[in-house]
Structures are given as C-alpha cells and as structure tokens.
Amino acid sequence: xxxxxxxxxxxxxxxxxxxxxxxxxxxxxxxxxxxxxxxxxxxxxxxxxxxxxxxxxxxxxxxxxxxxxxxxxxxxxxxxxxxxxxxxxxxxxxxxxxxxxxxxxxxxxxxxxxxxxxxxxxxxxxxxxxxxxxxxxxxxxxxxxxxxxxxxxxxxxxxxxxxxxxxxxxxxxxxxxxxxxxxxxxxxxxxxxxxxxxxxxxxxxxxxxxxxxxxxxxxxxxxxxxxxxxxxxxxxxxxxxxxxxxxxxxxxxxxxxxxxxxxxxxxxxxxxxxxxxxxxxxxxxxxxxxxxxxxxxxxxxxxxxxxxxxxxxxxxxxxxxxxxxxxxxxxxxxxxxxxxxxxxxxxxxxxxxxxxxxxxxxxxxxxxxxxxxxxxxxxxxxxxxxxxxxxxxxxxxxxxxxxxxxxxxxxxxxxxxxxxxxxxxxxxxxxxxxxxxxxxxxxxxxxxxxxxxxxxxxxxxxxxxxxxxxxxxxxxxxxxxxxxxxxxxxxxxxxxxxxxxxxxxxxxxxxxxxxxxxxxxxxxxxxxxxxxxxxxxxxxxxxxxxxxxxxxxxxxxxxxxxxxxxxxxxxxxxxxxxxxxxxxxxxxxxxxxxxxxxxxxxxxxxxxxxxxxxxxxxxxxxxxxxxxxxxxxxxxxxxxxxxxxxxxxxxxxxxxxxxxxxxxxxxxxxxxxxxxxxxxxxxxxxxxxxxxxxxxxxxxxxxxxxx
Numbered sequence: 001x002x003x004x005x006x007x008x009x010x011x012x013x014x015x016x017x018x019x020x021x022x023x024x025x026x027x028x029x030x031x032x033x034x035x036x037x038x039x040x041x042x043x044x045x046x047x048x049x050x051x052x053x054x055x056x057x058x059x060x061x062x063x064x065x066x067x068x069x070x071x072x073x074x075x076x077x078x079x080x081x082x083x084x085x086x087x088x089x090x091x092x093x094x095x096x097x098x099x100x101x102x103x104x105x106x107x108x109x110x111x112x113x114x115x116x117x118x119x120x121x122x123x124x125x126x127x128x129x130x131x132x133x134x135x136x137x138x139x140x141x142x143x144x145x146x147x148x149x150x151x152x153x154x155x156x157x158x159x160x161x162x163x164x165x166x167x168x169x170x171x172x173x174x175x176x177x178x179x180x181x182x183x184x185x186x187x188x189x190x191x192x193x194x195x196x197x198x199x200x201x202x203x204x205x206x207x208x209x210x211x212x213x214x215x216x217x218x219x220x221x222x223x224x225x226x227x228x229x230x231x232x233x234x235x236x237x238x239x240x241x242x243x244x245x246x247x248x249x250x251x252x253x254x255x256x257x258x259x260x261x262x263x264x265x266x267x268x269x270x271x272x273x274x275x276x277x278x279x280x281x282x283x284x285x286x287x288x289x290x291x292x293x294x295x296x297x298x299x300x301x302x303x304x305x306x307x308x309x310x311x312x313x314x315x316x317x318x319x320x321x322x323x324x325x326x327x328x329x330x331x332x333x334x335x336x337x338x339x340x341x342x343x344x345x346x347x348x349x350x351x352x353x354x355x356x357x358x359x360x361x362x363x364x365x366x367x368x369x370x371x372x373x374x375x376x377x378x379x380x381x382x383x384x385x386x387x388x389x390x391x392x393x394x395x396x397x398x399x400x401x402x403x404x405x406x407x408x409x410x411x412x413x414x415x416x417x418x419x420x421x422x423x424x425x426x427x428x429x430x431x432x433x434x435x436x437x438x439x440x441x442x443x444x445x446x447x448x449x450x451x452x453x454x455x456x457x458x459x460x461x462x463x464x465x466x467x468x469x470x471x472x473x474x475x476x477x478x479x480x481x482x483x484x485x486x487x488x489x490x491x492x493x494x495x496x497x498x499x500x501x502x503x504x505x506x507x508x509x510x511x512x513x514x515x516x517x518x519x520x521x522x523x524x525x526x527x528x529x530x531x532x533x534x535x536x537x538x539x540x541x542x543x544x545x546x547x548x549x550x551x552x553x554x555x556x557x558x559x560x561x562x563x564x565x566x567x568x569x570x571x572x573x574x575x576x577x578x579x580x581x582x583x584x585x586x587x588x589x590x591x592x593x594x595x596x597x598x599x600x601x602x603x604x605x606x607x608x609x610x611x612x613x614x615x616x617x618x619x620x621x622x623x624x625x626x627x628x629x630x631x632x633x634x635x636x637x638x639x640x641x642x643x644x645x646x647x648x649x650x651x652x653x654x655x656x657x658x659x660x661x662x663x664x665x666x667x668x669x670x671x672x673x674x675x676x677x678x679x680x681x682x683x684x685x686x687x688x689x690x691x692x693x694x695x696x697x698x699x700x701x702x703x704x705x706x707x
Contacts, residue, residue, distance in 0.1 A: 003043075005035040016047075021087035023049045024117065051117035055085035057092065059111050059123035065102075066132040072167035073101040074129045081123065083113030090116045096127070104131045104167055104197070131197035135165035139191050139205035144179065145312070150214030152179045156191060159205040165195040179207070181215035182286060185252040185310045211311045218248030220306065220316035222394070225291050226281055232322035232392040234402035238298040239266055240322045240392075244306070246278060246290040252310045254278040254290040261302035262294040278306070298324040299397070323400035325389040326351035327359075329408040331371070336415055336449035338484045341372040348385045348406075352398050357390040373412045381410045415452040417483050420444040421492035424476070428499040433470035433529035435496060442479045442492045456480040457494075470529040472496045473564070502527035502560035504534065506571035513546070513579045513627035517554055523573050525560035532560040537570065546629045547660035552577045579630050583656050585668040586618030588677040593646045596680045603650060603678050605636050617678050620656055620668075631659040643681075650678040 003009060015030035027047045034040045060079040068074045078098045083089045095110040096102065106128045114120045140161030146152045156172035163169060173192045187207045194200040211217070222231045225243030235241040246254050256276045264270045278290035296302040301321025307314065331347045332339075344361045361368050362384045363376070371383065385406045392401025421442050429435045439453035447453070457464040458478040468477070473496050482489040504525040511517060525532045538557035546552050554575045560568040591602050599612045606616025607623050625632035639651040654674045656665040666674050 001031070003031070003033040003041070005033070005039075007035055007037070010034045010036045010038070019047065019049045021051065021116075024051055024087070025049060051087050051115065051119060053086045053115075054119040054121045055083050055089050055113045055115045057081055057083040057111055057113035057121045057123050059109075059125040062126040062128065064128045064130065066130050067104050067166060068101075069133065070166055071101075072131065073103045075099060076102045076127050076129070078109070078125075078127060081111040081113070083121070085113070085115040085119070088116045090114050090118075102127045102129045104129045131167050131195065131199060133166045134199045134201045135163060135169060135193040135195045137191055137193040137201040137203040138162045138164070139203035141206040141208070143208040143210060143309075145210045146179065146181065146184070146212040146215065148212060148214055150181045150212060152209065153177060154179065154189065154207060159189060159191050159207065160193075161205075163191070163193045163203075165193070165199075168196050170194050170196045170198075179209045181211060182249070183209045184211045184215060185209060185249050187251075208309060210309070211314070217311065217314060218246055218308070218316065220244065220246050220318050222318050222320050225293070226289060227291070227293060230391065231320055231394045232401060234392075235266060235295060236402075237267065238324055238404075239268065239295050240298070240402075241293065241295055242302075242320060244278075244292045244294065244304060244318060246306060246308075246316060248288065248290060248308065248310070250280070250282050250286050250288040252280075252288070252290070252308050254306050254308045256292075257305040257307040257315055259302070259304045261296050261300050262304055263296070264294060266295055268295055268297060272304075296320070296322070298322065301395075320394040321397075322392045322394055323397045324392075324402050324404045325354060325356070325387050325400040327385045327387045327404055327406035329383060329385050329406045331383060331408050331410050333409075334411045334413050334449050335371075335373050336413060336451040337373050337378070339373050339449065339451035341370045341374075343370055344368065344383065344385070350387055350389075352400070354389050354398060354400050357388040359385070359387045361385055371410065376412060378412050378414050381412065383408050383410055413448050415449055415483070415485070416445075416447055417486035417488050419453075419481055419483055419488055419490040421479070421481055421490035424493045424495060425479075426495045426497055427468075428497045429468075429470055429473060429529060431500060431528045433498070434467040436467035437479060437494060439481050441494070442481050443490075452484050454482050454484060456482065468496055470498065473498045473529065498529050498562070498564045498566065500528045501566040502532040502562050502568045504558050504560045504568050504571045506558060506573040508574045508576065510576045510578060512624060513577055513630040514624055515577070515627070517575050517577060520556075520573075520575055523558055523571070525558075525568065527560070527562040527566075530563035532562050532568075534558055534560050546577075546579045546631050550579050550581055550660075552629050577627075577629050579627075579660075580621055580624055580632070583625070583632070583658075583665045583668045584621045585654055585656075585672055585674050586620065586652075586676045588679075589617050590679045590681055591617075592683045593680050594684060597646070603680065605638075605652065617652070617676070620654055625656070633657045633659070645682060647679075647681050649680075652676040652678060 011034045013032045028044050029047050030042050030044050032040050032042045059081050063076055063078045065074045065076055081092055083092050091114050093112045106126050108124050108126050110122055110124050112120055112122045138161040139159050142158050144152050154174055154177040156174040159174055160172060171194045174189050176189060187209055188204055189207050190202050190204050192200055192202050222242050222244055225245045228241055228243035231242050233241040256272055256274050259272045262272045264272055272294060278292045281289040281291055283289055303319040305315050305317040328349050329347060363371060363381050388403045389401045393399035422444055425441055427435045437455050439450040439455055455466060457466050464477055476493050476495045479492050479494050480489055502525050504523050506523045509520045522534045525534045536556055536558050541554050543553040555572045557570050557572050559570050595612055596602060602615055604616040605619060608618035609615040620634050634654060634656040636652050636654045641649040643649060658665050
C-alpha cells in the first residue's frame with residue numbers, strides 16, 4: 001500500500017479481504033482510501049491465491065500371494081489407498097494397478113496423491129508373489145556304454161525328458177550317476193529338478209548300462225543248471241534233456257540269437273526260436289543264472305547262440321551232441337529145430353563197442369541168454385537186446401549213454417522130410433586144403449534151413465571124416481544126407497578138387513651198385529595144398545640212368561605153379577640198384593714192420609679185409625664204387641718217405657672221378673680229405689739178455705760205510 005493524501009488518510013477499505021480454495025488463482029481487489037474530508041480514491045490490485053500444501057496419502061498394507069498356476073506371476077487385487085487435502089485431491093495413481101499381473105518376487109507399488117494445485121504426496125507398499133509351484137520333472141530311459149576302463153558318469157541332461165517349471169529351472173541332479181561293470185544291465189536312477197525358488201520334484205528313469213571290453217564277460221554252459229545239472233541227461237526214446245545256463249549280473253535279459261536242434265518239449269514238436277527269452281534265477285550278490293531247458297535228439301545235437309542288450313555285439317554260444325548206444329542183433333532170420341542153441345551174446349554187439357553198465361536179453365519177454373530151438377519149437381520168436389551205457393559224454397560218439405533196445409524176429413521153421421540128392425558134385429578145397437561138405441552142397445531143391453540135415457561121407461563102405469582134407473583131391477566119395485527130425489535120407493557123390501592157385505609175394509629188393517642183381521632171391525610163394533615151383537617169366541629195366549636219381553630199377557616177373565597145375569597171377573619184383581652219393585676215402589692206417597716183413601701186401605691199394613695174408617690198406621668206399629652202375633672211377637699216387645731202419649711212411653693221394661657230376665671228388669664223408677697216410681712202424685721193443693755174472697762180496701769197507 002503506498003496511498004497518500006495531502007492531509008491525512010482517514011481510512012481505507014478493500015473490496016475483498018477473505019480468500020479460500022475457491023479463490024485460487026488471480027483475484028482483482030479494489031482499495032478505497034478516505035481522507036479526513038471523506039475524500040476517496042480507489043485503485044485495484046491482483047491478489048493471487050496459491051495452494052502450496054501437499055495432500056496426505058495412506059497406502060494399503062504389504063500384499064503377499066502365491067503365483068497363479070502354471071505361470072511365474074499372479075494377478076493381484078489389492079485395497080485402494082486413501083488420500084486427503086486442504087483443498088481437493090485431484091487424483092490417486094499407482095505405479096502398478098491392482099488387478100494386473102505381478103511377477104514372482106517383490107514388487108514395490110508407489111501410490112501418488114495429487115491435489116488440484118498439483119501438490120503431490122506418495123507412499124509405497126510391497127506386493128510379494130511367491131513361487132509355490134513345483135517343477136514338472138519328466139524322465140526318459142537311456143542306454144549308456146561303459147568306457148574302456150569300465151566306467152561311465154551319467155549327466156542329468158541324459159535322462160531329462162523335457163522337465164519344465166512355471167518360472168525357471170535352477171538345477172538338475174541325478175543319482176546314482178556313476179556306473180561300473182557291476183551295474184551292467186538295467187538300473188533305476190532318480191532325476192531331481194529344482195527351480196529358482198527352491199521348489200523341487202523328482203522322477204525315475206531306467207538306465208541300461210552296456211558292458212565294454214573292460215568288463216569280465218558273462219559265461220555260458222550246458223551244465224550246473226538249477227533243474228538239470230548234467231549235459232546229456234537221458235530223457236528216453238532217443239532224447240536228451242539239457243539246461244543252458246548263462247551266468248551274468250542280475251536284472252538283465254538274455255535271449256536266443258540263433259538255434260538249431262533244440263526243442264522246448266518232448267518228443268520235440270516245438271523248436272525254440274530266435275527271440276525266446278531265458279528265465280532269470282537270482283543267486284544273490286548281484287549275480288543271476290539265466291536258464292533254458294531244452295531237448296535234443298540222439299546223434300543230431302544242437303547249437304545255440306544267445307545275446308543280451310546289456311552286451312552289444314557279444315554272442316555266447318554252446319553246442320552239444322549226445323549219443324544213445326546202438327545195440328545190434330544179427331541173428332539168423334530162420335533156424336531149424338536141430339540148429340545148435342544160439343548164445344545170444346555171440347550175435348549181439350553195440351556200434352563202437354562202448355563200455356556198458358549192463359546188457360540183457362529177452363525172448364518173447366522172458367529173460368534168456370540162449371536161444372534153444374528145441375525148447376521153443378516151431379514158430380516166430382522176438383528177441384530183444386537191451387543195453388545200459390550209463391552217462392554219455394557230450395560230443396563223443398565213442399562214449400554213448402542211456403538205455404537202448406534192439407529187437408529182431410527169428411523164425412524156427414519146419415524143414416522138408418522128402419530129400420533129393422545131386423548125383424555128383426565137384427567140391428573145391430579151401431585155403432586150408434580142406435572142404436567141409438554141407439547138406440546144401442548135396443541136396444537139390446529148396447529146404448529153407450539146413451541145420452536139420454547132416455552129411456556122412458564114405459570111401460566105399462569106409463567112413464571119411466568131414467571136413468575132407470587134401471589127400472582126397474581127385475577122389476570121388478559117397479555122400480549121404482540125413483533129415484534128422486524124420487530120419488529120411490538120400491545119396492550122392494562128390495569129387496574133390498583143388499582150384500586155388502598159389503600166391504607169390506613179390507617184395508622190393510634194394511642192393512648196392514656192386515651187387516649182382518641176379519643173386520637176389522626169387523620171391524616166396526605159398527599154396528593151400530602142395531609145394532610150388534616159382535618161375536621167372538620176364539625181366540625188364542624201367543630206369544637205366546643212375547645219374548638222375550642215383551639208382552637204376554629192374555622188374556622181374558614171376559609166377560608160381562602148384563602140383564595140380566594151378567598157376568598164380570604174375571607179380572613183379574622191383575630191384576632197386578643204388579649208387580653211393582658220397583665218397584668214403586680209406587682211413588689212415590698203421591702197420592707193424594714185422595707184419596709188413598711177413599706180408600708186404602698190407603700196404604697195397606687194395607681192399608682192407610683185416611686178414612694179413614689178403615688185406616691191403618683200403619680203397620674208396622671199401623670197394624663200393626666198382627660196379628657198372630656206380631659211375632665212379634678212381635686211382636692213386638704214392639709218395640714213399642723212409643724213416644728209421646725198416647720203417648717208412650706212404651702218403652697216398654686218391655683221385656676219384658664222379659662220372660655223373662663230371663668232377664673230381666676231393667672231400668669225403670664228414671669232410672675228410674683224399675690223402676691217406678700209411679705208416680709202417682716198429683712197435684716191438686728190444687729184448688736184453690746177459691750171461692750169469694759172479695760178484696765177490698769180500699771187499700773191505702771204508703768208514704763210514706763198512707761193507
């Protein structure tokens with residue numbers, strides 16, 4: 001206010017003195033000034049009313065909620081904030097509105113209250129969204145292979161089949177995660193999935209652990225099974241039972257990869273097939289037997305290969321062939337009443353002649369050891385031969401086992417009593433110069449069995465023994481055939497002959513090239529009845545070149561003729577004439593001069609005989625180079641070296657020419673040279689003789705040695 005008056009101002013008035021929130025802003029106010037004379041004057045002024053007082057705001061309390069299902073947030077509806085102001089609250093705003101999605105965690109919400117003048121005030125509260133939802137753990141089965149050291153470490157990601165979480169997965173772990181050869185096969189592992197909030201869930205997976213070369217492989221056998229311990233277990237009627245056993249860690253699967261000859265039933269109507277699974281029999285300690293009981297037939301056997309997913313590429317195999325004994329009966333199909341009793345063992349055998357535990361016979365079901373036709377009479381008999389070979393050895397046909405039976409029917413036949421004999425039969429003696437005259441030699445017609453007949457021989461009325469010996473060759477004898485059951489008979493004659501030729505044994509003879517091949521003995525010959533004459537009918541050379549293989553060969557052909565003019569087949573005797581392949585020079589030799597004085601021939605270059613009167617000092621090969629086919633020639637030269645008295649030395653040098661090789665031989669057997677030293681020495685010591693001599697003992701002694 002700066003109003004003035006020339007005298008004095010008496011009073012002043014304003015058109016408006018009170019203001020409130022309705023007057024906010026500019027307001028025009030009129031000032032009237034009165035002086036003491038009541039003179040007045042006015043003026044106006046602008047009064048600006050301002051609101052500088054902030055409102056007050058109150059926030060709701062902190063909010064805590066769980067996440068909405070399946071998401072990492074929650075829609076939160078929180079209470080409204082309250083605000084007041086000296087004038088008017090124009091607005092209340094929120095940094096995140098109620099009813100919107102708040103993320104997991106704590107979100108601070110700021111509330112701002114503003115009045116009409118733009119004054120503001122704030123407060124805050126927290127909205128906490130907790131992740132209360134567990135992850136979803138999803139597993140998948142896997143197969144892993146142990147490494148070269150037999151170990152494997154499993155990673156969680158390998159068994160994770162797509163695990164999820166509403167917010168996020170913080171970590172995954174798997175237990176167990178370490179595997180060795182002891183865990184080969186199926187294993188159950190647990191995967192634990194943990195989210196950022198610490199929530200977790202689990203799932204399980206199957207981990208198939210495959211072995212590596214570091215693991216001791218499983219084994220297969222055909223013995224030691226829990227049901228059938230022995231291979232080749234007799235099952236009857238030619239069948240064998242056997243249990244295939246695989247020993248391996250527990251919890252595995254073993255199945256057939258290939259198979260032949262093995263059946264799951266008796267009598268072998270259902271063969272095993274690829275893919276058939278073994279039965280597991282746990283043994284404790286993480287070990288199981290995987291077993292398969294099967295049947296196979298006599299002499300055919302089986303082969304089986306098995307495999308397991310736990311051992312990729314590994315195939316185990318076992319095979320076996322077992323044998324039943326093969327009894328054989330070889331009885332005559334027909335016999336007569338007068339057939340001698342048959343010892344059944346003489347007609348029974350077992351193929352391969354294996355060792356037997358027992359053997360037995362029956363005739364029409366009755367135990368027996370002999371078949372006596374007289375005891376049984378006319379008819380048909382069934383003979384059975386049963387053998388027990390004990391326990392067979394697999395794969396060895398010479399050691400069969402089990403019980404087997406052979407059967408044969410034998411007919412005891414009735415023979416004809418009406419006989420007809422041949423007028424004359426020519427019978428030849430056998431290799432023993434004998435002939436056993438049988439009824440069927442004499443009888444004409446069909447008789448079936450001849451044991452009901454017997455033959456008697458006569459020379460005139462004189463009985464002749466049967467069999468007939470060679471002294472009756474060329475003679476005709478009377479033969480009488482008698483039917484034993486009826487006594488009927490007939491007569492005929494036989495003429496005995498010798499039709500067997502001698503045999504000559506033409507051996508091979510090997511001689512040296514200095515031997516006379518004509519001196520090689522004729523080969524021996526034999527005849528069934530008489531002495532034989534051996535004749536040479538031919539000779540020819542098949543090899544005349546001694547140089548190609550150090551030998552020549554001659555064949556002489558011979559036949560033998562017996563007293564009845566039977567002539568043998570010709571046979572060839574091979575004579576091999578060998579020439580030496582090495583030269584053996586004479587050894588050095590020492591003679592006594594007294595022997596030389598009596599036998600000067602001992603130093604000659606002649607054959608050494610060891611007899612002073614005939615010997616020389618030796619020649620090459622002791623004379624074995626001198627034959628026509630030897631193909632060697634030799635000569636010598638001597639150098640005489642006198643010594644003391646009548647002794648001396650001869651240096652004899654031999655020169656041998658090998659005509660086959662076309663060269664002179666200087667080295668002999670064992671590397672010896674061609675120089676021979678011959679010494680004539682005096683080996684007799686001299687003899688001393690002396691006439692008796694008398695010595696006089698009466699000679700005075702001289703001290704200190706008196707006589």
